[in-house]
Amino acid sequence: MAKFTFNMPDVGEGVAEAEIVEWMVKVGDTVSEDQHLVDVMTDKATIDIESPVDGTVIEVAGEVGDVIAVGSMLLVVEVEGDVAGAVEEKAAAPAPAPEPEVAPAPAPAPAPEPVKVTEPEPISGGTEAEAITSAKVLATPAVRKRARDLGIDLAQVKPAEDGRVRHGDLDQFLSYNSGGGFSAAGATREDEAIKVIGLRKRIAQNMSAAKRNIPHFTYVEECDVTELERMRTQLNADRGDKPKLTMLPLLISAFCKLIPDYPMINARFDDEANVVTRHGSVHMGMATQTDNGLMVPVIKDAQSRNLWQLAREIGRLANAARDGSAKSDELSGSTITVTSLGPLGGVATTPVINRPEVAIIGPNRIIERPMFVTGADGVERIEKRKLMNISISCDHRVVDGYDAASFIQDVKKLIETPVLLLAD
Structure with missing residues (x-):
């Protein structure tokens, strides 16, 4: 051997x-x-x-x-x-074969603690009527204490047997009188210790490093996406065999059109070498929630893809991340990241930068609200509009607040006039 x-x-x-x-x-x-x-x-x-x-x-x-x-x-x-x-083997005698590991048998459930029946507690300091009422209710001190903590008058609890109120009688009272505010706020769960491993450990390390090393700032702007949503609906109605457009490919297209004017946004910062690399191509990271945690597949050369190509690649990469078939090169090399929770996006977010990138963009939930709108006739009227906030977090060592705000303001103009997305 x-x-x-x-x-x-x-x-x-x-x-x-x-x-x-x-x-x-x-x-x-x-x-x-x-x-x-x-x-x-x-x-x-x-x-x-x-x-x-x-x-x-x-x-x-x-x-x-x-x-x-x-x-x-x-x-x-x-x-x-x-x-x-x-x-x-250097040993003269062979080592004994190791015994296979056997999971320890579960410990037997502890026997229920016997209920100690005692005489009712003596009553003092109350009125004669109170003493008579309390004396008629038989219960152990533990039951009395629990009822007192819950704010329950034991005289209202009907005992199941022996005329003595037990914990089970309190449980029944709580079940049938939940409307009175006696029901528990929630179920009790055992404490659970979970070892942080794998992807969750890697996420924790990356997020800690990002917050520890990057001085973040976040800028949020409200955008009217009513016309953008109308255009998306029209494009989907005549798409044929093309993939269905969500809001994400439209937004990525808008970002890619403007990034050449804001090269400091599409960059990576090597803080050890003190070098910022402004990338010519947009390799768009796409934060994707999976059963194992957050993953960031990358749309390579997003600036070279049209709306339908972006939609198809977004779907392919999201599925690959969720089923575990994404390759290593599809999960690395991003130069800027977009993160969106879709309908759960909230009013505003402060996303954490995907280090060593210097910016991350977070579209939020679309909501409908009444707004004052000036029509072509110059008359101001109230209309129902679809609004969405867009957040951007940047590395303040590399990106100035003015540049981040200007970038998002230009994004706002572009998506509020969506026909410009289809123009060369």
Whole structure:
């Protein structure tokens, strides 16, 4: 028998380490060549690691959440015969086979604490009528205290048996008298400790670094998107086999038209080298909520795509992020990010910059409100209009407040006159 040490493989250019997300095997398991051993994560991409040999797992490098350096031991497999890279056992006697891990049996539920029945508490300091009423209600001190905390008069509670009020009788009273304000505000849950690993750990690290290193400022402007929504409806009515347009491709198109005039917005800041790179192409990050957390797939060269191409790429990337099929290069390289919660967008947001970018734009929820509108005849009247706030957060080391405000003001003019989006 020989030991084969399987080291952490090189999982990508420039990657020095990876985090263990989930072990598919444990010590004592028999594995075969090409069997799925473990999932590791690097740069928001989850990678499957497969076994290069047949054998029995006798050692693993760490637990879920541990970070393993490329080239260091990932696991050790006991194999038959000689295997390239195997190290013969040095011990004279073979080590005993490890016992498979067995989950501990759940602890038995504690026996219910017996209810101690005592005589009613002596009553003092009250009127004679109060003493008579209280004396007629039989209950333990614990029941009396609970009723007192809940503001319940025990005389109103009907005991189930023996004429003695118990906790169960209080529960019934609470159930049938919820309208009186006696019902609990919510159900009690056990405390739950959850280890922060994988994508959630990476998100936490990135957000902490962004807030720690970037002096954010946020600017918010209200925009009238009534005409933009009308144009979107018309385009969707005649789209044929094209993808359905949401508001997002229209907004991205507007951003891309204006970014050449505001190159400081579409940039990345290497604060260690103290270098700002203003990018000519717009690689638009698109914050996407998934079951595993927030991911940011990237629309490469967004400035070169029309509305329908943007809509198709937005749908493709969002689906890939949610089903886990997004490739590593589709989740990196953004130069500016847009984040939107759609109908949940709220009135205004203060989004956190996706470091090392210097700006992030957050469209908010569309709401209808009455507004004063001046018609072509010059008469001012009240109309129902669709309004949306647009937030932008910027790195104040790189972007001045005036530039951010001017950019959003130009976005406002463009989307309030949407025909300009279709003009060359």
